Amino acid sequence: MTDGEVIRMEHVWTAFGDNLVHRDISLSLARGQILGLVGASGCGKTVLMREMIGLQTPTQGQVWLLGESLAEADARRRQQLRNRCGVLFQGGALFSALNVFDNIAFPLRELKALDEELIAHLVCMKLAMVGLGAADALLMPAELSGGMVKRAALARALIMEPEVVFLDEPTSGLDPVLGEEFVTLLGQLHRELGFTVVMVTHDLDTLSDLCTCVAVLAGQQLVSYGTLDDAIACTHPFARDFFHGKRAQRILGRHD
Ligand SMILES: Nc1ncnc2c1ncn2[C@@H]1O[C@H](COP(=O)(O)OP(=O)(O)OP(=O)(O)O)[C@@H](O)[C@H]1O
Numbered sequence: 010m011t012d013g014e015v016i017r018m019e020h021v022w023t024a025f026g027d028n029l030v031h032r033d034i035s036l037s038l039a040r041g042q043i044l045g046l047v048g049a050s051g052c053g054k055t056v057l058m059r060e061m062i063g064l065q066t067p068t069q070g071q072v073w074l075l076g077e078s079l080a081e082a083d084a085r086r087r088q089q090l091r092n093r094c095g096v097l098f099q100g101g102a103l104f105s106a107l108n109v110f111d112n113i114a115f116p117l118r119e120l121k122a123l124d125e126e127l128i129a130h131l132v133c134m135k136l137a138m139v140g141l142g143a144a145d146a147l148l149m150p151a152e153l154s155g156g157m158v159k160r161a162a163l164a165r166a167l168i169m170e171p172e173v174v175f176l177d178e179p180t181s182g183l184d185p186v187l188g189e190e191f192v193t194l195l196g197q198l199h200r201e202l203g204f205t206v207v208m209v210t211h212d213l214d215t216l217s218d219l220c221t222c223v224a225v226l227a228g229q230q231l232v233s234y235g236t237l238d239d240a241i242a243c244t245h246p247f248a249r250d251f252f253h254g255k256r257a258q259r260i261l262g263r264h265d
Pocket of ligand 1: 025030048049050051052053054055056057
């Protein structure tokens with residue numbers, strides 16, 4: 010693994026019983042990139058992302074995160090590496106029994122190393138960063154709009170100042186305006202904080218406006234891994250449908 014590499018996968022195969030999900034996947038992601046991972050529903054995007062964070066072990070093959078082999082790291086070391094990553098799962102995945110403040114504070118409290126005054130300060134900073142107010146901190150997840158859930162979940166994903174942020178369909182469930190706002194916010198935070206992003210998305214606007222690198226997963230393999238132009242030029246039927254449908258041509262018109 011080279012110095013600038015944040016994630017490396019080599020010859021990764023994943024199977025659940027007879028269900029072969031990944032067939033010989035290799036990739037390398039450099040620091041500061043924003044990777045968009047696209048593919049049909051159920052093709053194994055989330056599983057691939059979970060393998061990158063060490064939440065799941067491939068059936069075969071090797072994964073390195075932040076320069077370390079996950080296969081060689083023990084459970085404690087894997088947790089330490091995960092602490093350097095922020096994760097936003099599909100649907101926001103806030104704890105429904107905790108208010109926004111306690112949700113964002115949760116990873117800090119788990120460390121058992123910071124006093125409550127410092128935690129409050131850090132939480133307020135992150136709330137402001139994602140455009141939520143102090144009053145929002147006292148709301149329960151059920152009282153939030155979809156856009157607020159995403160912002161609160163992003164604040165929680167960023168609370169440990171992560172080097173890598175993993176986002177599973179961050180704009181799903183948002184209307185187009187809120188989706189665009191979220192993408193703008195993410196781009197702004199990426200410029201300010203310089204983290205690396207791995208993002209599962211079906212959203213062409215996000216791919217074209219934000220992603221510096223695009224991976225297309227189809228037929229259990231990465232059929233394209235490179236720029237958006239590479240993905241658009243890919244001749245695999247999934248990529249052709251995805252990047253050359255009517256909607257895609259409207260959004261990606263300038264690439265054709
Ligand atoms: N823990 C598991 N046990 C058995 N099968 C699993 C497990 N996790 C995922 N799978 C299977 O692996 C395949 C890929 O699932 P995954 O959630 O990664 O797809 P996806 O591309 O993220 O889908 P979507 O876009 O619908 O979220 C599916 O067939 C799923 O049923």
